[in-house]
Amino acid sequence: MDLRLDHVTLVYPDGDATLTAVDDACLTVPAGTTTALLGPSGAGKSSLLAVAAGLTRPSRGTVSIGGDVVLTPATTVARSTRVRLERIGMVFQSPQLLGSLTAVEQLELHAHLRGRRPAGVRARAMELLDAVGVADHAGRRPAQLSGGQRQRVAIARALVGRPEVLLVDEPTSALDHERGTQVVDLIIGLARETGAATLLVSHDASTLATVDATVRMLDARIEETVDLATA
Numbered sequence: 001m002d003l004r005l006d007h008v009t010l011v012y013p014d015g016d017a018t019l020t021a022v023d024d025a026c027l028t029v030p031a032g033t034t035t036a037l038l039g040p041s042g043a044g045k046s047s048l049l050a051v052a053a054g055l056t057r058p059s060r061g062t063v064s065i066g067g068d069v070v071l072t073p074a075t076t077v078a079r080s081t082r083v084r085l086e087r088i089g090m091v092f093q094s095p096q097l098l099g100s101l102t103a104v105e106q107l108e109l110h111a112h113l114r115g116r117r118p119a120g121v122r123a124r125a126m127e128l129l130d131a132v133g134v135a136d137h138a139g140r141r142p143a144q145l146s147g148g149q150r151q152r153v154a155i156a157r158a159l160v161g162r163p164e165v166l167l168v169d170e171p172t173s174a175l176d177h178e179r180g181t182q183v184v185d186l187i188i189g190l191a192r193e194t195g196a197a198t199l200l201v202s203h204d205a206s207t208l209a210t211v212d213a214t215v216r217m218l219d220a221r222i223e224e225t226v227d228l229a230t231a
């Protein structure tokens with residue numbers, strides 16, 4: 001399913017004034033493809049991702065998944081939480097794993113919270129851990145994994161609910177260049193396999209050689225879209 005942002009604006013209160021963090025952003029991420037969102041610090045990338053995730057209500061504009069308008073300025077918190085649980089997977093800058101759970105249990109808990117039936121969840125979790133290259137560590141807790149392995153578990157966890165949209169914030173910031181490139185390539189491959197429309201915020205353009213498209217933000221506005229597939 002495609003992810004589409006139409007004329008999304010996000011305005012924060014700023015003392016007596018306001019601050020426009022996202023200004024009239026229009027963007028489509030086709031199903032199964034990965035778009036990288038680049039731009040300097042403060043450009044509005046995380047704010048745009050927060051709107052797409054239903055974590056922050058847009059001040060204007062809409063977010064659609066597969067042609068359904070799912071988030072608007074009038075969307076309730078209960079509704080945006082439901083959209084996030086049912087249709088969106090997220091990977092944060094730090095993996096945010098639960099210290100007491102093993103890798104496979106992190107995925108099982110997530111599937112449970114997303115209302116998946118228990119039958120088949122363990123098999124699906126193992127399949128995803130295998131796809132991200134950490135199946136051998138399924139029984140380990142986060143403290144027994146490297147930073148890159150933890151990030152891979154977080155990616156597998158984001159996909160266990162079979163989300164239509166995958167939103168990824170700076171997945172490589174804690175990794176060296178080689179591992180960062182591996183993680184980005186992994187996300188791109190999984191997006192293709194699962195059909196998830198994937199939007200990935202990154203500071204590091206050097207890890208993004210294989211993304212399908214790149215969007216740059218500057219001063220709250222989307223500056224340009226470069227379609228690397230046809231460039």
Ligand SMILES: Nc1ncnc2c1ncn2[C@@H]1O[C@H](COP(=O)(O)OP(=O)(O)OP(=O)(O)O)[C@@H](O)[C@H]1O
Binds near residue numbers: 044
């Ligand atoms: N909760 C908030 N309340 C008020 N202003 C905010 C809030 N969150 C972000 N901002 C402001 O909105 C603007 C965009 O911030 P945002 O975090 O989206 O940028 P970014 O491009 O993700 O930056 P970075 O790369 O440093 O994470 C900045 O001027 C920031 O100070």
